[in-house]
Amino acid sequence: MTRLGQIKSIIKDRISSGTLGRRSKLPSERELSELFNTTRITIKDVLVSLETEGLIYREGRKGWYVSPPRICYNPLSRSHFEKMVQEQHRQARTELVTVRTDIAYGEYAQALEIDSLSSIHIIERVRFIDDRAVLLVENCLKSELFPNILEFDLATSLTHLFSNTYGYQTKRSKFEVFPTSAPKHVAKALGLSEGQPILKICRVNYKQDGELMDCEFEYWRPDAVMIKIDSGE
Amino acid sequence: MTRLGQIKSIIKDRISSGTLGRRSKLPSERELSELFNTTRITIKDVLVSLETEGLIYREGRKGWYVSPPRICYNPLSRSHFEKMVQEQHRQARTELVTVRTDIAYGEYAQALEIDSLSSIHIIERVRFIDDRAVLLVENCLKSELFPNILEFDLATSLTHLFSNTYGYQTKRSKFEVFPTSAPKHVAKALGLSEGQPILKICRVNYKQDGELMDCEFEYWRPDAVMIKIDSGE
DNA sequence: TAGTGGTCTAGACCACTCG
DNA sequence: GAGTGGTCTAGACCACTAT
Numbered sequence: 430m431t432r433l434g435q436i437k438s439i440i441k442d443r444i445s446s447g448t449l450g451r452r453s454k455l456p457s458e459r460e461l462s463e464l465f466n467t468t469r470i471t472i473k474d475v476l477v478s479l480e481t482e483g484l485i486y487r488e489g490r491k492g493w494y495v496s497p498p499r500i501c502y503n504p505l506s507r508s509h510f511e512k513m514v515q516e517q518h519r520q521a522r523t524e525l526v527t528v529r530t531d532i533a534y535g536e537y538a539q540a541l542e543i544d545s546l547s548s549i550h551i552i553e554r555v556r557f558i559d560d561r562a563v564l565l566v567e568n569c570l571k572s573e574l575f576p577n578i579l580e581f582d583l584a585t586s587l588t589h590l591f592s593n594t595y596g597y598q599t600k601r602s603k604f605e606v607f608p609t610s611a612p613k614h615v616a617k618a619l620g621l622s623e624g625q626p627i628l629k630i631c632r633v634n635y636k637q638d639g640e641l642m643d644c645e646f647e648y649w650r651p652d653a654v655m656i657k658i659d660s661g662e
Numbered sequence: 663m664t665r666l667g668q669i670k671s672i673i674k675d676r677i678s679s680g681t682l683g684r685r686s687k688l689p690s691e692r693e694l695s696e697l698f699n700t701t702r703i704t705i706k707d708v709l710v711s712l713e714t715e716g717l718i719y720r721e722g723r724k725g726w727y728v729s730p731p732r733i734c735y736n737p738l739s740r741s742h743f744e745k746m747v748q749e750q751h752r753q754a755r756t757e758l759v760t761v762r763t764d765i766a767y768g769e770y771a772q773a774l775e776i777d778s779l780s781s782i783h784i785i786e787r788v789r790f791i792d793d794r795a796v797l798l799v800e801n802c803l804k805s806e807l808f809p810n811i812l813e814f815d816l817a818t819s820l821t822h823l824f825s826n827t828y829g830y831q832t833k834r835s836k837f838e839v840f841p842t843s844a845p846k847h848v849a850k851a852l853g854l855s856e857g858q859p860i861l862k863i864c865r866v867n868y869k870q871d872g873e874l875m876d877c878e879f880e881y882w883r884p885d886a887v888m889i890k891i892d893s894g895e
Numbered sequence: 896t897a898g899t900g901g902t903c904t905a906g907a908c909c910a911c912t913c914g
Numbered sequence: 915g916a917g918t919g920g921t922c923t924a925g926a927c928c929a930c931t932a933t
């Protein structure tokens with residue numbers, strides 16, 4: 430077995446045995462390279478490999494930590510984020526990052542199936558699970574369907590706002606899921622460095638009359654989530 | 663911008679402009695490091711970063727190639743692999759790797775919800791799109807439900823075999839999707855090195871009477887696929 | 896046999912975080 | 915100011931692939 434493989438399995442043992450509990454901080458890369466009598470490059474390869482497997486994660490320039498269990502997420506369910514997280518006995522929090530109004534462009538225009546002269550609102554929020562930033566969400570709404578929405582509290586459930594204030598129910602949604610890397614603004618909001626892997630989910634929602642209502646771009650830390658779907662529900 | 667970022671965007675430009683067409687081979691790491699007047703380590707960081715984004719992939723020790731477009735995959739649809747791929751104007755092929763009969767254990771026993779004394783068949787196959795190995799599938803069947811199945815041609819659609827020979831229809835399925843890294847046998851079958859990222863999909867299928875029938879573990883090259891689901895279909 | 900990526904050594908400076 | 919990860923240099927040997 431390679432040196433890399435040896436070190437990996439030692440650290441994995443420490444994690445699965447609980448010697449390194451969830452959320453606990455690993456020794457620094459320099460300490461690890463001395464401990465294992467190797468270089469920082471090799472240690473970094475080990476850590477990136479464990480990160481890929483979903484066992485550890487890094488937070489900005491602060492260090493490496495053991496990943497908590499994944500949240501099970503059913504994108505088809507009507508349940509909103511806070512409820513889903515609480516049902517799995519975890520703590521949820523949402524913070525508003527930015528709100529902007531703009532002319533539809535790029536993937537927003539494409540997802541909403543509108544031309545480039547329509548006005549849209551883009552709401553950017555970060556979601557936390559147990560105080561760890563795990564998800565950046567961009568909600569993208571057709572302005573004409575949501576008058577005065579910017580005057581409401583946008584750190585709470587948008588689903589409730591859509592239903593209670595505008596009378597819109599989500600009748601149908603389409604979504605796409607694929608692994609890719611974090612764009613700059615996502616990396617910044619989640620404390621990643623540019624180009625780290627994320628799981629991207631694009632959703633489009635239709636209201637009860639079948640009209641396309643809004644779309645959503647979700648960027649998940651890849652170790653934080655597991656998509657779970659049951660066709661019989 | 664960092665040197666890494668500069669080199670990345672230059673290569674990205676070459677890809678999006680078509681100068682580097684799909685499936686074309688990139689220059690070797692050594693050549694690139696001379697071209698950009700930097701070291702192989704930096705070039706490797708660039709390439710891994712582009713790989714994470716899904717733009718390029720590597721094949722064994724042969725080199726780096728530009729990724730073809732992702733296949734759209736709906737795990738809820740009854741459509742089988744070959745048909746799905748053909749509908750997207752790509753070419754599909756399946757190769758049988760191994761078949762073994764064993765006592766249920768580990769994640770097989772767990773997924774099939776049986777104790778460890780039941781016999782199961784495990785069918786391992788590699789699927790190709792346009793002659794690129796993109797997917798390793800492990801089908802795991804309860805032996806008692808599929809007498810003599812090992813005598814059939816297992817490189818074709820199992821869905822058809824289930825239906826035509828045994829009269830089993832999939833009435834319901836559950837699945838889970840999450841990013842992780844390739845276990846050894848998967849890496850080997852797909853020509854990856856150990857620990858590279860993959861997208862894992864676990865499926866459990868129930869037949870028309872509601873009985874749990876089989877489960878499936880799919881390991882996809884992460885740049886080869888996009889999960890696509892429509893709740894209104 | 897020549898060329899490829901995989902792995903590894905032994906350093907260095909920088910940007911950022913935290914006490 | 916001390917410590918962290920992010921980035922980068924300049925080499926090396928190995929396992930495997932293609933011809």
